[in-house]
C-alpha cells in the first residue's frame with residue numbers, strides 16, 4: 580500500500596469530506612476518484628470495525644486471560660512450527676560471535692547512558708559491530724529439536740523460548756556490505772540479501788512515517804513476528820508475549836549499541852500495511868512488530 584492510499588483510507592474512514600481527504604492525502608481529483616472506486620469496500624470495512632477498534636485494548640487483555648484458554652495445538656499433537664524461517668539465498672557470514680572485539684563498558688554505564696538516539700554520525704558500523712548487535716538480540720546460542728519440538732535459545736528471554744521473530748535489516752552504512760535489505764539467520768549467524776526494489780530505503784522511510792533515522796542510521800533492524808510459533812503453544816495469550824518479547828529484543832539492541840559507541844531509537848509508529856509490503860509479509864502469518872535504527876554517536880553526544 581502506498582502512502583497516498585493509506586492516508587486516503589485513514590481520513591475517509593474517519594469521516595473527512597472530499598476536500599479534506601484530498602488535502603490530507605495529497606491527491607489529485609483523478610487519484611481521489613480512482614481510490615473512491617477501488618477502495619470503497621475497504622473504507623466500509625474499516626468504518627464497521629471502528630467501534631470495536633476503539634475498545635480492543637481492554638478486551639484483548641480480558642480475553643487473553645488463562646481462564647479463556649483451551650487446548651493448544653501443541654497439546655493436540657499438531658506439528659511444531661519451524662523455530663527459524665529460512666529464506667533461500669547465499670549466506671553472507673558475519674564475524675564469528677566469540678571473536679568480536681568489543682570495547683569494555685560496564686553494565687551500569689551501558690544502562691545509565693542509554694538514551695533514544697535519533698541523530699547519528701556518518702561513520703559506518705563495522706561488520707564486527709553489526710555482528711555484536713545481532714549476537715546480543717537475535718543470535719541463537721542453542722538449537723534443540725526433539726519429538727515434535729523445535730526451539731532456539733538466545734541472549735534475550737522469550738516465553739517458552741518460542742522466539743517468534745525474524746530479524747530483517749535495512750543496511751545503509753555498514754563496512755563491506757552493499758546497502759539494501761537483508762535477513763539475519765540466527766543459527767548460521769549470517770545475512771541473506773533479499774531482492775528488493777531500488778527505492779526500498781525510501782519505502783521504509785515512508786512506512787515509518789518519515790522518521791528520518793531509519794535512513795540516516797547505519798542500519799535499521801526490522802523485527803517481524805511469526806505468531807503461530809508461539810500460538811502453537813500458548814494460543815491467543817501468545818499475542819501478549821509477542822510484545823513483551825520484542826521489548827527484550829529492543830533493550831538488548833539498545834545496550835549493545837552503547838557498547839559500540841552507537842545509539843538506537845525504537846520505533847513503534849509505522850504504517851503496518853506499508854512496512855509489511857516492504858518485506859513481502861502478509862500481515863497475519865508474519866508482520867512487522869518493531870523497528871530499531873542504530874548508528875554511531877556524533878562527537879560529543
Ligand SMILES: Cc1cc2nc3c(=O)[nH]c(=O)nc-3n(C[C@H](O)[C@H](O)[C@H](O)COP(=O)(O)O)c2cc1C
Pocket residue numbers: 693694695696697790844845846847848849
Ligand atoms: C514501544 C516503543 C515505541 C517507540 N516508538 C517511537 C517512535 O516511533 N519514534 C520515536 O522517535 N521514538 C519512539 N520511541 C522512543 C521513546 O519515545 C523514548 O524511549 C522515550 O521518549 C524515552 O526516551 P529515552 O529512550 O531517551 O529514555 C519508542 C519507544 C518504545 C519503547
